[in-house]
Amino acid sequence: MLKINNYWKYKLEEIAKKNQVNNSAINKESFEKLKNQLLEWEKNILEPWVDKSNQFTNQNTTFDDEIKTIYTPLDSADYSNQYFPGSYPFTRGPYPDMYRGKKWTMRMFSGFGTPNDTNKRLKYLVKHGQTGLSIAFDMPTLYGYDADNERCAGEVGKCGCNISSLKDMEILLDGIPLDKVSTSMTINAPASVLTAMYATVAKKNNMQLNTLRGTVQTDILKEYIAQKEWAYPPDAHMRIIKDMMEYCTKEMPNWNYVSISGYHIREAGSNAVQELAFTLANGFTYLELGQQAGLKIEKFAPRLSFFFNCCMNFCEEIAKFRAARRIWATVLKEKYGVEDKRSLLLRFHTQTSGASLTWQQPMNNIIRTTIEALAGVLGGTQSLHTNSYDEAWALPTEDAVKIALRTQQIIAEETGVTATADPLGGSYYIEWLTDKMEEQAYQYFDKIDSMGGVVNAIKNGYLQKEIAETAYKTQLKIEKDQDIIVGVNKYNEKEDKPIDTLRVDLKAQEIQIKRLKKIKNERNNNKVKESLERLRKAYSNENENCMYPTLQAVNSYATLQEIIDVGRDVFGEWTEPSIF
Secondary structure (H helix, E strand, O other), X not given: OOOOOOHHHHHHHHHHHHHXXXXXXXXXXXXXXXXXXXXXXXXXXXXXXXXXXXOOOOOOOOOOOOOOOOOOHHHOOOOOOOOOOOOOOOOOOOOOOHHHOOOOEEOOEEOOOOHHHHHHHHHHHHHOOOOOEEEEEOHHHHHOOOOOOHHHOOOXXXXXXXXXXXXXXXXXXXXXXXXXXXXXXXXXXXXHHHHHHHHHHHHHOOOOHHHOEEEEOEOOHHHHHHHOOOOOOHHHHHHXXXXXXXXXXXXXXXXXXXXXXXXHHHHOOOOHHHHHHHHHHHHHHHHHHHHXXXXXXXXXXXXXXXXXXXXXXXXXXXXXXXXXXXXHHHHHHHOOOOOOHHHHOOOEEEXXXXXXXXXXXXXXXXXXXXHHHHHHHHOOOOEEEOOOOOOOOOOOOHHHHHHHHHHHHHXXXXXXXXXXXXXXXXXXXXXXXXXXHHHHHHHXXXXXXHOOOHHHHHHOOHHHXXXXXXXXXXXXXXXXXXXXXXXXXXXXXXXXXXXXXXXXXXHHHHHHHHHHHHHHHHOOHHHHHHHHHHHHHHHOOOOOOOHHHHHHHHHOOOOHHXXXXXXXXXXXXXXXXXXX
């Protein structure tokens, strides 16, 4: 562990010194020779060619620096320090043989309508070769409301599966061997409740909690930053997450209980560097939260996973993933004193960009998704979701989702990119981009630290404003044709051809409300009342772990909203600051 007053400034100074050295792997004579050769090439070959060809290149990059025509060893970090896959700082991958030993998990994101509908879709995907489950929930569930709440009219089952009680979770997971399959659940504000439901279903099916593998997102920080789906003020949510970390470390040791998500930060309009920096800054915040719970980092860090977006700037995205691994390992070792290799590994799920999908010429989205998925693989992802071509119109059809899955399978089986680890490592351009990503991420870490950390930066609106300004600038570039979107501002057609889309049965809300009413009539309401009062007392006592009474409430068939509303009463609600 480095004992310094400001670690982030130290790292920036270290990077600056490294940049001044240029490339110590090249001796002085060779360095000067290469430099002169480059100058001669630029003067005698490149410049006359450019003058004659009148070339224009769409930069479409995160960085203010203009992308150069070529990159050489003069642009790269010190090549005398060779990095290898499976070794610190894991720039080239977390495992020595990467996909030669095991392919990434093909984890298609699925969820719509009733639990019955989603259960059917999950089984369909497994039948066609999916190797991990990923469940999407609808807006009422994400906000912690039951299907019968008047605020949920027209939203039940529309953008994901509706879960209002333990009974719904039992139906959703029916026939799925939870002790043999890995499950990811994208849920945040009610993450503790959905985790309790999942664990309860497993126990009801005589499965041991320590056999359960999967991920619950839980990352409330990115909700305040980007997605805006919270139930309580930040401090209250962080307390509940701390209790989850403590509970799961003890009871569910193979469960990844926080998936730190950059995906939604990127979808909100951030650039690649902001996605990288804000996501890792959130990760460091959860590390310190675990320490506050009295846990050793080596005990819980392996249970923290990451979730990144993959957009259309192919090389930039690959560099982002490589930089993420390097930064995480370096900071944990140097700043937090972590030595355990498993704790230094940054393992992540990737989803291709939803924001890059276009309503116009939707079949073009198949190509976009393919390019993004390939970047995720070349960047070393551990699991991957590929978006369907019709998702700018609606939730995907079975045919569309099968094409999206086949995209991954073709990359895995036909392209040959899995034959070697980090096939683009050593590319001067990729290495320069990786170094650039790292440096600019540290600049953001330093800025956030000066504000007192991520939570304070959220409360004062800094992170939200950074993303909003970037999104605005990006949109201006598109409208001015400076960034080209094929089919939108170039090569567009007068008439868009409609496609068949999935339509969620409007009866989904009716079905869910009917089931909810039946549960409330048949359950032991005295037990429900007792369990909710027990939860209220736990929420009111900072020293009590609230996961145990949450499990009790779930098991009594208290509904999602009944449980979340206890927290709303105790903690109050939160209004984000105005940023403009």
